[in-house]
Amino acid sequence: MQQQQLKGVKILLVDDEPTILQFLELGLLNEGFDVQTAQDGITAFTVAQQFQPHVAVLDVMMPGMDGFEVCKLLKKLGPIAVIMLTARDEVDDRVRGLTLGADDYMAKPFSFEELLARIHARIRNQFPNLLAEQSIGPFRIDDRRKEISYDGRVLELSPTEYELLKFLVINQGIVLSKAMILDKVWGYDFGGEENIVEVYIRSLRDKLGDKEHRLIRTLRGAGYRVDLT
Incomplete structure (x- = not known):
């Protein structure tokens, strides 16, 4: 398990499936992150404006405003690292997400350990000032x-x-x-x-x-x- 000295790292979780949202929230809270959640794109953007997350874990397939649109809006707020999640592992989806500014892409189902590793990688690469010495x-x-x-x-x-x-x-x-x-x-x-x-x-x-x-x-x-x- 990767252990790092974190200084208020904030994660926004966005998924319209409550069970997935709760599972990820509990896991990330246990890792020491500050976590906020949203079940739709409009709420996610509203929360992000106030919360100012460092990393957004964002489901693609949501009713109303989909993850691609949310990603585009989040990137306008500031240097938010976006990890997109989708049940579809289509090349066109990955290309579209990355073109809109997504920093990483994961297909469901995925392991929590892999998501955690990718979150740490995004923090290390995009917010190195948040980390002191790392013990991994x-x-x-x-x-x-x-x-x-x-x-x-x-x-x-x-x-x-x-x-x-x-x-x-x-x-x-x-x-x-x-x-x-x-x-x-x-x-x-x-x-x-x-x-x-x-x-x-x-x-x-x-x-x-x-x-x-x-x-x-x-x-x-x-x-x-x-x-x-």
Whole structure:
């Protein structure tokens, strides 16, 4: 489980299914978030204006004003990170949502642990000032000192190894493709080969003592995933 020192992180949950809404609300309250809920788009926008959430978890299929329209309105309020939820996993839906400014997209059904990991990733990427040092499983990330500790031991990492391991750990539980890793760690204009990711992953495994690849897993044809459970 990812533990972070949170300073008033506010989450807005929007879903027209009361059971889902209550389940997510209880789970996120238990994680220490400040949570507000809404069951329709108009209420969501009204609540957001007063609440000013950092992250909105937003269902797409709602009566009246759908999630796409709500996303567009929320983005006009300020730098709100929007994670869209839908029962339909259609490419056109994902493209439309991302075009309107959504920051992430999840298809139902989903696990609470994955949603939590994605919320933490959005906070870390878009609101780093809300986080102090992060403790994620056996890892401790100190961005100010550019240090990562594993099981209490400070790892000797190059700047690129630090950024790669941080990206993997912060997104623990999520499969990250080589293309995504290259974009986030090396930059979109990186002109080298994708194989550089494999080289750095191998080095990190050596430094972590992860000989059996149980910590940094390879999913053939998909990418890499850090497993901390």
